[in-house]
Amino acid sequence: MNPNSSIAQVSDLAFQATMAAYLVALVCLGIELAAKRRAPTELEAVSAARRVAAKSGLLVGSGAGAANTAGIAGTAATAGSTPSGSADVTVTSGQQPPTAAQTQGPAQPPSWSERFGRAAMVVTVVGLVANLISIVTRGIAAGRLPLANVYEFSAAFCFVAVLCWVVLAAKTKARGLGLFVLTPVTLLAFLAGTVLWQKAGPVVASLNSYWKWIHVTTVSISGSVLLVSGAASVMYLLRHRYDRKVTEHPDDVDLANSLPGKLPSLQLLDKIAYRTAIVAFPLYTFAIIAGALWAEVAWGRYWSWDPKETVAFISWVFYAGYLHARHTSGWRGVRAAWVNIVGFAAIIFNLFFINYVVTGLHSYAS
Amino acid sequence: MTITDAPGRTTGATPRPPAKPGKVRATLQFLRNVWRGLTSMRTALILLFLLALASLPGALLPQWDNGREKTQAYLDEHTTWGPLLNKLGFFDVFASPWYSAIYLLLFISLIGCVLPRSVDFARQLRAKPVRTPRNLARMPLSTEYRVDTDPEATADRVEQQLRQRHWRVLRSAEPATAGGYTVSAEKGYLREFGNLVFHFSLIGLLGAVATGALFGYSGSRLIGTGESYCSSVASYDTFRAGITVDGTDLTPFCVQLDKLTAQFSPEGMATGFQADVQYQANPQQPGDAWQRTTIEVNEPLRLNGQRLYLMGHGYAPELKVTWPNGQTRDVTSNFISNDASLLSTGAVKIPDPPGVPADQNSTKQLAIAGLFAPTAVVQGGIMTSVFPQATAPGLAVKIYRGDLGVNSGVPQSVYAIDQGQVDAGKLKEIKEVNLMVGQRTTLDDGTTIEFTGYRNWAALQTSYDPGQFWALVFAVLLLGGLMISLIIKRRRVWFRITPIGADNGPDAGAGGAGRSLVSVGGLARTDQAGYGAEFDTVARLAGPAVPDPATEAAASTATSPEHSQQAESAAAPAVPGTERRRRQRAGLGDPAQPERESDE
Numbered sequence: 001m002n003p004n005s006s007i008a009q010v011s012d013l014a015f016q017a018t019m020a021a022y023l024v025a026l027v028c029l030g031i032e033l034a035a036k037r038r039a040p041t042e043l044e045a046v047s048a049a050r051r052v053a054a055k056s057g058l059l060v061g062s063g064a065g066a067a068n069t070a071g072i073a074g075t076a077a078t079a080g081s082t083p084s085g086s087a088d089v090t091v092t093s094g095q096q097p098p099t100a101a102q103t104q105g106p107a108q109p110p111s112w113s114e115r116f117g118r119a120a121m122v123v124t125v126v127g128l129v130a131n132l133i134s135i136v137t138r139g140i141a142a143g144r145l146p147l148a149n150v151y152e153f154s155a156a157f158c159f160v161a162v163l164c165w166v167v168l169a170a171k172t173k174a175r176g177l178g179l180f181v182l183t184p185v186t187l188l189a190f191l192a193g194t195v196l197w198q199k200a201g202p203v204v205a206s207l208n209s210y211w212k213w214i215h216v217t218t219v220s221i222s223g224s225v226l227l228v229s230g231a232a233s234v235m236y237l238l239r240h241r242y243d244r245k246v247t248e249h250p251d252d253v254d255l256a257n258s259l260p261g262k263l264p265s266l267q268l269l270d271k272i273a274y275r276t277a278i279v280a281f282p283l284y285t286f287a288i289i290a291g292a293l294w295a296e297v298a299w300g301r302y303w304s305w306d307p308k309e310t311v312a313f314i315s316w317v318f319y320a321g322y323l324h325a326r327h328t329s330g331w332r333g334v335r336a337a338w339v340n341i342v343g344f345a346a347i348i349f350n351l352f353f354i355n356y357v358v359t360g361l362h363s364y365a366s
Numbered sequence: 367m368t369i370t371d372a373p374g375r376t377t378g379a380t381p382r383p384p385a386k387p388g389k390v391r392a393t394l395q396f397l398r399n400v401w402r403g404l405t406s407m408r409t410a411l412i413l414l415f416l417l418a419l420a421s422l423p424g425a426l427l428p429q430w431d432n433g434r435e436k437t438q439a440y441l442d443e444h445t446t447w448g449p450l451l452n453k454l455g456f457f458d459v460f461a462s463p464w465y466s467a468i469y470l471l472l473f474i475s476l477i478g479c480v481l482p483r484s485v486d487f488a489r490q491l492r493a494k495p496v497r498t499p500r501n502l503a504r505m506p507l508s509t510e511y512r513v514d515t516d517p518e519a520t521a522d523r524v525e526q527q528l529r530q531r532h533w534r535v536l537r538s539a540e541p542a543t544a545g546g547y548t549v550s551a552e553k554g555y556l557r558e559f560g561n562l563v564f565h566f567s568l569i570g571l572l573g574a575v576a577t578g579a580l581f582g583y584s585g586s587r588l589i590g591t592g593e594s595y596c597s598s599v600a601s602y603d604t605f606r607a608g609i610t611v612d613g614t615d616l617t618p619f620c621v622q623l624d625k626l627t628a629q630f631s632p633e634g635m636a637t638g639f640q641a642d643v644q645y646q647a648n649p650q651q652p653g654d655a656w657q658r659t660t661i662e663v664n665e666p667l668r669l670n671g672q673r674l675y676l677m678g679h680g681y682a683p684e685l686k687v688t689w690p691n692g693q694t695r696d697v698t699s700n701f702i703s704n705d706a707s708l709l710s711t712g713a714v715k716i717p718d719p720p721g722v723p724a725d726q727n728s729t730k731q732l733a734i735a736g737l738f739a740p741t742a743v744v745q746g747g748i749m750t751s752v753f754p755q756a757t758a759p760g761l762a763v764k765i766y767r768g769d770l771g772v773n774s775g776v777p778q779s780v781y782a783i784d785q786g787q788v789d790a791g792k793l794k795e796i797k798e799v800n801l802m803v804g805q806r807t808t809l810d811d812g813t814t815i816e817f818t819g820y821r822n823w824a825a826l827q828t829s830y831d832p833g834q835f836w837a838l839v840f841a842v843l844l845l846g847g848l849m850i851s852l853i854i855k856r857r858r859v860w861f862r863i864t865p866i867g868a869d870n871g872p873d874a875g876a877g878g879a880g881r882s883l884v885s886v887g888g889l890a891r892t893d894q895a896g897y898g899a900e901f902d903t904v905a906r907l908a909g910p911a912v913p914d915p916a917t918e919a920a921a922s923t924a925t926s927p928e929h930s931q932q933a934e935s936a937a938a939p940a941v942p943g944t945e946r947r948r949r950q951r952a953g954l955g956d957p958a959q960p961e962r963e964s965d966e
Contacts, residue, residue, distance in 0.1 A: 328411060
C-alpha cells in the first residue's frame, strides 16, 4: 500500500502542475489575442478592403472566387445583397493559405503577441505531459484503468481535448482556437482537482470488466474531440456575428479591431469543427455500441433507457443532425454551428448533471 | 436524405390542362406535397431534433420501466402535476404515443428518402462517367503538361493506369480536335453505398428493438443458498413481459444456488461476487443432467437464447423458534439492503404457528421484523453495520404477534409487515431486541427465538431478447456504413489529350511529332476532400512531362480561334513545362470545393 500511495501522490502533484500549466497557457493565449498586431494579417486586410469597398458603395459579393467558397461557410454566395451573404465574403480570404501571414514575417523579430502565443504552446505541451504523467501514475497507484470516477474521467477528458487542439494548432497554425478549448478545459481541470477529486482506489464489481477499457476510453476520447469541435463552432458564431456587424458598420474602427476579428476565418473554423466532428462521431457511435454490449453483459439488457444512455442518445442525435445540417441549404453555417454546440452541451450535461443529480444504473460516482 | 428540390417532375405535370377539375387530382397533389414535405431534409432535421427533445424527460424524470419505487415516490411528492404528467406518459416516455409518433414519422421520412436514393445509386452504378467539361482549367484542381507520346498511346496509358487503380473510366475521341482524346473517370461510389447502409441499418436497428419489445421478457428473483427453482412466470418475484408474451411458453430451465461468495475492499466496497450454481438447461428432456457453473457480475450464464444473470446478493438471517409446547421450527427470510455496508431490512413471518388451531391463527401469528447487520456494532442500543462481510452478524428486530393480514387476499411485501395491521391493533409489538448469533430471547408466553446464523442469497435475473443479436448486426453495419461514408469521397478526374502541332497546320511535324498536350482537371464532390494529394499522383499518369519550348507557347497563342481554350492555357504558364494551378487552397491544406449538391 505504501509505494502505491506515494505514486498516487505523484499523480496528484502532476495534476496540480497540469492545472497550473493550462491556466498559464490560457492567460498567454489571451494576451496573444489581445495584443495581436493588426497590420499584416490577411483577415484584417480583407476587412479593410471591405471597408473601402463599402465606402465607395460597391456590393462586396464580388467575383467567382466568392461563389466558390461561400457555400462552405454558410448562405448562398449569390446573396451578396443580404447582410448575411455579404458577411460570408470574408471567407474568400481563404483562397490564400492562411499561413501566409506567418510565413511572410520571419525576417522581422517576433511581435509580443507572437511571443506570448509561442509561450502558450510551450506551456500547454508541458501541461499536457504533466497531465499524461498524472493519468498514468494514477492508473499504477490504483492498479486499474484510471477512468473509474468523474475526477479521473475529467483528467482524461482534459488531456485528449488539449492533445487534439495541439495537433490542430500544429496543422493549421490557428492558435486562436486554443482560447476556446483551454477555457472549458481549465475550468474542468480545476473542478476536477478540487471538487471532484477522489482517492485512488478499487472499483465496484460491475466495473471490473475489459469492457471498461473499450467503452470508457472511447467515450472520453470522442467527448474531448467533440469539445474541440464545439469550441470551433462557438468561435464560428462569434466570428460570424463580427463579420455581419463589420459589414453593417463599415466605418466603426473599434469594432473592426475588436477581439472576434482576430479569430480564424469562418471557413477554417467550420472546417475544424466538421473535421473533428467526423473523427469523433464514429468513435462516439462505437463507444455507445460498446456500452450497449457491456450493458448486455452486466445489466441484462443492452439498452434500458437509463438516464445516461438517454442523454448519450440525445447527443448522438444532435451530432447526426449536425452532419446532416451541414449539407442542407438553410442550415449550413450558423444553424449547423448551433446544432454542434447543443450536441456538446448534451455531452457535458451527461458528464456532470446525470452523474451527480439523477440516479441511474450509471451512478458510480457518489 | 436528399434536399434536391427536383422541380422537374412537377413541372412535367402542370402544363397539361386538367380534363376534369377532379377532387382526385387535388387530393393526389396534396398527398404528393405532404410526402415531399415529409421526406425533405428540413423535415427530417426537425423530426430529429424533436426526437432528442422528446427523449429528455426520459432522462430527467423517473421512469416506471427503470424505477417503480422512485416514480411512485415522485408521484407522491408532486400531487398536483404528477398525475397529469403520468397521464401524458412522461413517466413512460419511450412507450408513449407522442414519442412513437415522432420516431415513426422520422423513419417514414427516412425510408421515403433512402429508397429513391437507392434507385438513383443503382442507376449511377451502371452510368458512365461524366463527359469531359470544356474548360478543365476551371476545375478546382487542374494541371497541364506535355508528354513525349502521341495522343492515342497517351490515352491508352491513362486509361489502363486508371483502370488499374479501380477508377471507372470513359474514353472517347475529342470532338473539337482531330486526333485528340478525352478520358473521364470517377471513383468513390462506396461513399453513397456506405451512406445507404448507414440509413438502412437504422431501420434494421429499429426493427430489432421492436422485436425485443414484442417477444422478449425478463424475470428476477432472490434465491437463497441451497434453494432451487424452475423458470416459469410464477417462479419470479418480478416479471417484465414483452407485448406478445403471456408467459405460458417460457423455455424452462432449472437452477439451484449452491454457494455465494463475495469479496470486499478494505473500505467495504464489493469488488466481486460469484454464485456457484447447478442448472438443467432442458429439464423436459429425459436424461438432462445437472451441470455446475459459476455466474459472476459481467459473466452471465447463456442457455439457448436465455441468459441468467447474477444481479446482487444479500443475507437471510436464520432463526429457530421454540413454542411453549416444545415444537420447534427453523425459519428464515431474505433481507434486502440499499446500503454499502449491507445493513439489511426484512421480516420473518410465521402465519401458521404449530399447535395452534386454525380459528386461533389470527391471534397467534408471529412476525420478526427489523435489521440484519453483517458486522454489527451496537452503540446506545442502536445497531449499525460497519462492514458488508458477515463477520459478526447481528439482528435488531421487533417481534409482533397477532393477525399478519396475509389471509386477507391483499398481497403484501415479503420484506416488511403490514403497518396497517399494527395501526388497527390486530398485530401487537411484544418485544424489541438485539441479538448476536447464538443468542436467544424469550417471549411473554414462553416462546423462545434463537438467532442461529445466516445464509446468503443471490438475486438472479433471466433475460430473453430475440432481437438483440440483430441489433448488434445492424449496429455494426451502421458503424461501418457511417465510417465508409465519412472517409471515402466521391471524386472525378478528366484528361484531355491533344496532339501538339496538330493545330499548327503545316508546322505540325516539325515542332511536336508524336507529342501530346495533356490537360487534367479534378473535382471532389464533397467538401471534406483531401483529394489534392491523390490528384497530384493521378494527374501524372499520362507519362513524364517534357519541357515546353517558349517558342512553341508563342506559336500556339497565334492559332485559330476555335482552339482558343488550349491556346489560352498553353500561353498562360510562366514556368515552362508543367503548369499546375490549384484554386482555393485553404484551411487544412485542402483544395476543398463543394459542388452545389448534397449527398447526405
